[in-house]
Amino acid sequence: MTFSFSSCRPKSSFISSLLLFLPLLLLISSSFADLSFNFYGNSCPGAEFIVRNTVRSASTTDLSVLGKLLRLIFHDCFVQGCDGSVLIRGNGTERSDPGNASLGGFNVIESAKNVLEIVCPGIVSCADILVLAARDAVEALGGPVVAIPTGRRDGTVSVAENVRPNIIDTDFTVDKMINVFSSKGLSVQDLVVLSGAHTIGAAHCNTFNSRFKIDPRGNFELVDASLDNSYAQTLLNKCSSSIDPTATVVNNDPETSSTFDNQYYRNLQAHKGLFQTDSALMEDDRTRKIVEILANDEESFFERWTESFIKMSVIGVRVGEEGEIRRSCSFVN
Known part of the structure; x- marks a missing residue:
């Protein structure tokens, strides 16, 4: 895998951060060869900017959406990997399960997808948009700036019965x-x-x-x-x-x-x-x-x-020829 970075941090600080996370990057590189920190550099160079701008814009009218976006990635990645399956609407889907009834932020993901489908049709996955939006939500509230490897593809299966065995309930030991x-x-x-x-x-x-x-x-x-x-x-x-x-x-x-x-x-x-x-x-x-x-x-x-956020963001990812790139995040193609 080829890694590329961009950052507004001072060079010395950035190099220190890179050295700190080098073991993690090597782990990702050996396991997820189709992911890259600049995956859309040629195919859709404005992808991350569009997602970030959509998140920021949504938060100006509803600040609570930032917390909802962060929660959304947990409920996606923990169920059957970071494949955007929690976004799919319909009876019997993960999104329909009572355990996901209080989730929010779906409209932000769909808004970003709509713009990206105009600018770069069929290129950027909903799974990547979801991870990037969660990353941007943290940054918008003063958290760390995290470089996220992209290249995930969207899952085509979303089953409600997979939700409960995989998410943390509030009374867990x-x-x-x-x-x-x-x-x-x-x-x-x-x-x-x-x-x-x-x-x-x-x-x-x-x-x-x-x-x-x-x-x-x-x-x-x-x-x-x-x-x-x-x-x-x-x-x-x-x-x-x-x-x-x-x-x-x-x-x-x-x-x-x-x-x-x-x-x-x-x-x-x-x-x-x-x-x-x-x-x-x-x-x-x-x-x-x-x-x-x-x-x-x-x-x-x-x-x-x-470190932990990146590890979570690559759980069970679909890459290469797996899955698809959805035209709408709410439905499979």
Whole structure:
């Protein structure tokens, strides 16, 4: 594989970053020979700019779309690889599964695809657009600039029954999460680092409100002792004050929800992880030590995020003659 890079960083900083991730690049190069950091350099040189511009434009009217785009890549890559299958509409598809009912950002992917089909018809895959859009969402909120290898092709199969066995539920133990990540070729460090995605985005009350309750006398009762009492009370107040708690959303990060930073890990140390799966990372020696490192060093978090994000973005990719290049991201050709 031939790698090519472009960056606005100072040359010395860029070279340092390249040396840091060289082992990862060699791994990708040996396993995914049809992926390249400049795959569309000749066939559609403006592809990444078009995706980035579409993401930025969408976020000016709805900032929450950035968190939705980042979540979307997890639900795509973890189910049957990064093949854009979560984007396909229809009965019985991944997108129709109740586990994916709260996903969003589809319109941004489709908007980028529509422009690309005018400029470079039949060239850029929806799978690549999805990965690039997630990358750009992180960058738009102050996160690291990540060079992404492209050349993925779109899958043609999307089955709802594949969703539940492959995605992380909010009540999973650390062991269950490690098992899921391991099945995708991802490590314990990748689990903790990629959980840092919860530094942005929001969640519906029904995904975490089992951690506290109101007893028959109307008193607040903390069910999950790993959750800070005052934080739990704040969450309860917000969720119970809504006419429809299932429609109410709460920021994943109560401190800096509009910035991609390492605040998430400091929240975990303060017992303010929104989900049970967040709090669980502080209760296991294998994950707590990594949380502590990332909470104290944002640069380390950004470096490790870059590595883990790239690893996730190449899970089960279709390349070469596999799959297709969809004309619409919502339907197979």
